[in-house]
Amino acid sequence: MTDTLTATASYTDRHGASHALPDAAGDAQVRADDRAHVFHSWSAQALIDPLPVAAGEGSTFWDYQGNAYLDFSSQLVNLNLGHQHPDLVAAIQQQAGRLATIQPSMASDVRGELARRIAEVAPGDLDKVFFTNGGADANEYAVRMARQVTGRRKVLSMYRSYHGSTATAISLTGDPRRWANEPSDGSVAHFFGPYEYRSAWGSTSPEEETARALAHLEQVIVLEGASTIAAIILETVVGTNGVLVPPPGYLQGVRELADRYGIVYIADEVMVGFGRIGEWFAVNHFGVTPDLITFAKGVNSGYVPLGGVVISQRIAAHFDTVAFPGGLTYSGHPLACAAGVATFEVFERDGILERVRDLGERVVAPRLAELQAKHPSVGDVRGLGLFWAIELVKNRETREPLVPFNASGADAAPMGAFAAACKQNGVSPFVHFNRTHVAPPLVITEDELVRGLDVIDEALTVADGYTA
C-alpha cells in the first residue's frame, strides 16, 4: 500500500467505542462470526474469504489491517454519494427520531416528497412511483404491471443483461446467473442487443449495428408472436454485462417497435439511474420515454434498501379503478425515502450531474483512450459519465477475450492477477469476465480519480503479460 492510501488511523465500533487501526482482534472477531454464520450471495461458502471492512468515508474504505481502498466500483455500483455522506446520514438519523416506519397504505411526507421529486426528473408523462425494497422486485412489479395492462404474458429481454435474482427477474437475466435457476418464470424469451465491439451481425458502423439489432428484435417479436408479448425490458446502458452504450437511434427504434406491436417498454435503470452517466435517468441522455422505469441503488446510495417503478400515466390509469395486485410491507420505507430526498438535495446543491459529465469527458475518456493505445491487453474502452468498461483481450487482432466467457478458477487467473495488482496498490476494482469497469462514487475527487486510473494503468501491465 502507498502511504497516501493508509490515511485513517481509527474506526468506531457498534458500541461507539473508538479503536486504532490496525486491529488484529477486531479483524479476527469479524472473520470468525462471518465465516461461522453468514451465508453469502452467489458463492460456494467454503471457498470465499470476505474482507472485513472497518470504516468508510467518501470514495475510500478501510480494512482492519489499516489498508485503504479507493472504491472503483462504488460497492455494487450503488454507492453514488460515497460512504458516510453527512447529509444522508443526518436525514436517516432525523427520520429515525421522528417516525421510523409507517405501513404503505398510509401516506407519509418523505415518501410523497421523494415520489414527487422522482416524477419531476422522469421523462414524458411518467409521474407515479411504486416503491420496492430493491432492484429485482422493481423489475418483478414492472413486469406484473405490463402483464396486467396488456393481458399478455411473455417478456423479451436481452442476452448480456442482469435484472435481479428473484423469480421473474432472474428469468429475465441474460447471463450465467440464470442457468442454475431455470426454469423459473417460463414466459421469457431473449434477444441480442447491440454490442459494437462484438457485433452479433458483423456490423462495421454504429448505424449498421442499430439497423441490424432492430431488425433482429423485430424478427424475434414476430416469431415469438407479438400478440403474446407484454413487455420488452432492457438496461438503458447495459451494466454488469459490459457497459454497453446503445448506438444512436437504437432506443428510439425499440420505442417504435414497442408502440407498433402494443408492447410495454420497461427501462431497467437500477444501475444507471441517479447520476451514473450524468443524468437523473439514463433515458434522458438518449431522448426516449419508456412506459416504465425501474430504479434502486443510486436513489439513496443504498444506505437503506429502496427501489421502485416510475409509471406512465397510461399504465397508472389502468389501476385507477382496478386494484393493483401486489404490495410490500416496506414499500416506501420512511428511512429509505428520507435518504432519497436528501440525495436529491445533495445532487442539486453540489451539481453532481454536471460534475459526472465533466469528469467523464475531461478525465476518464482521454485517459482510457491513452490506456488503450498503450496496453496490448486493452481491446476496447467505452462508457459515459462515471461508468466505463475496459475490455481485455489476449490478442487485439482476433479480439479473443483475455479469459473465456464465465471463466472461473484457473481459467480466470489473468483477471485475478489484474485485480490483485489493483488491490495491492489501494484500488478495489470491479471485475467481470474479461472486463474491468470504472464506476467510482460520483463524489470522487479529481485527484482520487486520477490516482485510481494510475493504479489501473499499472495493473494493466500485469494483464499485458497474458497477451499473445
Ligand SMILES: Cc1ncc(COP(=O)(O)O)c(C=O)c1O
Ligand atoms: C440493471 C440491474 N437490474 C436489477 C438489479 C437487481 O437489483 P437488486 O440487487 O437491488 O435486487 C441489478 C443489480 O445489480 C442491476 O444491475
